[in-house]
Amino acid sequence: MTSEIFAFPSLQEFIVILGMLAATYSTRLIGWLVLRNRPVSPTTQRVLDAAPGCVMISIVAPAFMTTNVVTLVTLAATVLVAFRVNLAWTILFAVGFNALLQTFL
Numbered sequence: 001m002t003s004e005i006f007a008f009p010s011l012q013e014f015i016v017i018l019g020m021l022a023a024t025y026s027t028r029l030i031g032w033l034v035l036r037n038r039p040v041s042p043t044t045q046r047v048l049d050a051a052p053g054c055v056m057i058s059i060v061a062p063a064f065m066t067t068n069v070v071t072l073v074t075l076a077a078t079v080l081v082a083f084r085v086n087l088a089w090t091i092l093f094a095v096g097f098n099a100l101l102q103t104f105l
Contacts, residue, residue: 020059070105074098
């Protein structure tokens with residue numbers, strides 16, 4: 001019996017990944033192309049800085065539409081942790097906590 005640790009994505013998954021990549025990258029690229037020769041106000045700069053984060057939230061948001069208790073507990077705990085630590089630690093916590101819950105529940 002062999003178990004695969006890594007599997008290539010299906011064509012549909014690959015297209016979705018490319019779509020997310022295009023959406024995330026285009027927010028920066030379009031903003032840069034439109035505003036590259038213009039002075040930018042601090043408010044506009046804050047909007048441009050927030051755009052990639054908004055795209056990432058749209059990727060994670062569907063996880064909130066689940067009835068899986070492990071996922072909901074992980075999301076709630078991650079939101080609380082996100083108020084205390086930086087993004088890298090938040091991601092590490094979310095992955096580790098979810099793995100722990102998936103293993104023992």
